[in-house]
Amino acid sequence: MSMPMPKANNGSAGPGRSSASAAPVLRVRDLSVTFRTEDGRISAVDNVDFEVADGEVLAVVGESGCGKSVTAMSLAGLLPRTATVEGSVQLDGVELIGAGKRTLRSIRGREIAYIFQEPMTSLNPVFTVGRQIGEVLGVHNGLSRAAARRRAVELLKLVGIPSAERRVDDYPHQLSGGMRQRVMIAMAVACDPKVLIADEPTTALDVTIQAGILDVLRELRERLGTSIVLITHDLGVVADLADRVAVMYAGRVVETAEVHDLFARPTHPYTAGLLGASPSAGRHAGTDRLNEIPGLVPVLAEQPDACTFADRCPRALDTCTTKQPLLTGDAHQVACWNPVREPVEAR
Amino acid sequence: MNALELTDLVMHFGPVRAVDGVSLRIRKGTVVALVGESGSGKSTVGRCVVRLLEPTGGTVRLADADITHLNRRQLRKHRRNVSIVFQDPAGSLDPRLSVGDIVSEPLRLMRQRDTAGPVADSLRRVGLRPEVAQRSPHELSGGQRQRVSIARALISKPSLLVADEPTSALDVSVQASVLNLLADLQRDLGFACLFITHDLSAVEYLADEVAVMYLGQLVEQGPRERIFGVPAHPYTQALLSAAPVPDPTTQRARRPVLLGDDLPSPIDPPSGCRFHTRCPVAVDRCRTVVPESRVIGEGGHRVACHLVNDDGTGPDVRRTQDTTTDTGAAR
Numbered sequence: 193m194s195m196p197m198p199k200a201n202n203g204s205a206g207p208g209r210s211s212a213s214a215a216p217v218l219r220v221r222d223l224s225v226t227f228r229t230e231d232g233r234i235s236a237v238d239n240v241d242f243e244v245a246d247g248e249v250l251a252v253v254g255e256s257g258c259g260k261s262v263t264a265m266s267l268a269g270l271l272p273r274t275a276t277v278e279g280s281v282q283l284d285g286v287e288l289i290g291a292g293k294r295t296l297r298s299i300r301g302r303e304i305a306y307i308f309q310e311p312m313t314s315l316n317p318v319f320t321v322g323r324q325i326g327e328v329l330g331v332h333n334g335l336s337r338a339a340a341r342r343r344a345v346e347l348l349k350l351v352g353i354p355s356a357e358r359r360v361d362d363y364p365h366q367l368s369g370g371m372r373q374r375v376m377i378a379m380a381v382a383c384d385p386k387v388l389i390a391d392e393p394t395t396a397l398d399v400t401i402q403a404g405i406l407d408v409l410r411e412l413r414e415r416l417g418t419s420i421v422l423i424t425h426d427l428g429v430v431a432d433l434a435d436r437v438a439v440m441y442a443g444r445v446v447e448t449a450e451v452h453d454l455f456a457r458p459t460h461p462y463t464a465g466l467l468g469a470s471p472s473a474g475r476h477a478g479t480d481r482l483n484e485i486p487g488l489v490p491v492l493a494e495q496p497d498a499c500t501f502a503d504r505c506p507r508a509l510d511t512c513t514t515k516q517p518l519l520t521g522d523a524h525q526v527a528c529w530n531p532v533r534e535p536v537e538a539r
Numbered sequence: 540m541n542a543l544e545l546t547d548l549v550m551h552f553g554p555v556r557a558v559d560g561v562s563l564r565i566r567k568g569t570v571v572a573l574v575g576e577s578g579s580g581k582s583t584v585g586r587c588v589v590r591l592l593e594p595t596g597g598t599v600r601l602a603d604a605d606i607t608h609l610n611r612r613q614l615r616k617h618r619r620n621v622s623i624v625f626q627d628p629a630g631s632l633d634p635r636l637s638v639g640d641i642v643s644e645p646l647r648l649m650r651q652r653d654t655a656g657p658v659a660d661s662l663r664r665v666g667l668r669p670e671v672a673q674r675s676p677h678e679l680s681g682g683q684r685q686r687v688s689i690a691r692a693l694i695s696k697p698s699l700l701v702a703d704e705p706t707s708a709l710d711v712s713v714q715a716s717v718l719n720l721l722a723d724l725q726r727d728l729g730f731a732c733l734f735i736t737h738d739l740s741a742v743e744y745l746a747d748e749v750a751v752m753y754l755g756q757l758v759e760q761g762p763r764e765r766i767f768g769v770p771a772h773p774y775t776q777a778l779l780s781a782a783p784v785p786d787p788t789t790q791r792a793r794r795p796v797l798l799g800d801d802l803p804s805p806i807d808p809p810s811g812c813r814f815h816t817r818c819p820v821a822v823d824r825c826r827t828v829v830p831e832s833r834v835i836g837e838g839g840h841r842v843a844c845h846l847v848n849d850d851g852t853g854p855d856v857r858r859t860q861d862t863t864t865d866t867g868a869a870r
Contacts, residue, residue, distance in 0.1 A: 477745055
């Protein structure tokens with residue numbers, strides 16, 4: 193299974209794309225993750241393939257239990273020991289799966305960095321934010337304390353924190369939720385990583401705060417050319433920031449496309465279902481009914497040779513339960529035996 | 540006739556002025572959404588309405604009675620008329636009870652003996668099989684648990700349902716089914732609903748009227764079409780502009796109004812208009828004089844802002860932000 197290179201910048205995807213080089217920064221092949229649990233084996237991610245180009249924002253979308261966060265954590269080697277990770281994750285040609293601790297330590301934070309959903313629990317409450325950013329710089333860049341502090345102030349400015357010279361001496365509890373998430377982003381980009389993995393970076397935040405954080409991420413991509421893997425369940429956030437989207441369901445990528453194309457022509461019934469389920473502008477209960485997807489995301493011990501969405505799918509055929517559909521197509525790929533053909537307007 | 544009337548509701552927790560003078564009416568059989576961000580006090584209003592909290596000031600009036608200061612015993616006969624559904628069904632359902640016991644609890648508290656029939660009816664109404672009554676909440680999915688909460692809330696046939704972020708903990712597809720269910724039930728049973736949420740798309744879908752809350756006070760209220768169509772208060776405008784829409788072409792043409800990240804503390808709220816510290820168009824008067832809520836349009840469209848004219852015209856921060864403010868974000 194292979195995936196074509198992302199399409200060239202189409203203008204509206206952001207000026208940062210114009211500098212995109214041909215080779216992907218991140219190349220994921222046949223990534224599978226299983227967990228050993230008390231109740232036996234659970235397959236969380238099944239043969240996932242994707243690539244992220246230089247300066248590109250790839251959104252990985254899906255609901256709880258679809259495997260998006262596990263995928264993200266496996267990229268940075270953050271999964272617990274109960275996880276078995278197979279396949280290949282190459283960052284600028286360097287293989288991360290099975291790499292030694294030293295390789296991983298030098299890559300994590302410097303080449304690939306991670307932003308978590310909840311900034312309060314990811315920051316250390318007993319150190320100032322300046323010291324925490326400085327620690328990252330000290331470990332990776334060997335900066336002196338004074339230099340690290342100066343750089344920390346620069347980074348706080350970069351992520352839009354006003355009065356950064358003063359804020360650098362604040363403790364996390366003195367900052368609002370939005371400010372904390374900005375600090376997390378400052379720490380993550382301290383060493384100018386090639387790839388930033390943002391796992392639900394705005395989910396815990398209010399919308400007026402979220403808008404600012406999304407702007408910071410956009411700015412980083414445009415100013416520093418950082419590639420971003422954006423893990424989210426929020427289709428509005430995807431529409432705002434992503435260049436390309438991979439939709440996951442029950443551990444598999446079921447559809448991937450350029451963002452405008454995905455929203456205009458959702459081709460996998462699951463993608464179409466998700467889009468129809470969100471109450472968007474102008475929809476009201478008096479005249480309009482939201483699309484429901486009956487049933488639940490399955491928890492799988494083994495990945496079957498079948499479509500795992502078949503039992504919830506309004507378009508399922510006999511084939512869907514007996515043979516696994518693989519991703520097919522060029523720029524817009526879908527894994528479905530009976531894909532949706534009409535564009536959104538026609539339905 | 541009103542299902543609920545709040546007059547100048549105040550709820551302070553020590554120095555924290557969580558709710559500070561909220562007046563709101565819900566007409567029988569209508570859905571009013573109470574919108575605001577974390578810390579706005581919207582959930583505290585909900586808890587005062589069902590009298591989980593006794594207000595510090597003002598009145599809470601249900602259709603037939605003032606319940607502001609009733610004690611537990613006096614409240615019992617009004618419990619039938621108002622129910623609440625919480626955000627997190629896992630946390631609000633007692634794990635030691637069966638679904639049947641949970642759903643029948645309101646009736647048992649009202650000394651009703653025979654509950655099996657009403658429980659089965661109520662479960663069926665929310666789309667669950669009556670057999671679910673034997674199960675335990677942890678055996679159910681998040682969406683099913685929220686249906687159980689709704690079945691419990693509606694079993695006493697209340698005239699008012701308070702729904703506090705009922706879909707916020709749920710995935711999109713499950714959220715859709717719960718929103719559809721609430722819409723169906725509301726239409727069929729005709730209860731009034733105070734729908735408390737931060738999710739503007741859900742508000743537009745479900746609400747007849749919208750009240751926008753900021754730091755313990757209402758800044759704007761009115762019919763859904765007015766609030767979404769011609770929002771007058773700068774905060775309402777900012778809130779609407781900031782919520783991303785699931786359409787890349789539309790979303791990328793929009794410019795969210797950035798307000799800065801620092802929400803003032805409800806312990807020491809700003810003088811004058813509470814929004815003035817984040818408002819892109821604030822003038823001197825906003826810093827000193829508290830704006831009165833006044834009617835600016837049809838359907839009882841009200842706003843509390845000095846800068847909005849009596850005919851509803853006034854500043855639109857979605858257009859003026861570039862020249863009037865730099866909120867400190869990375870642009």
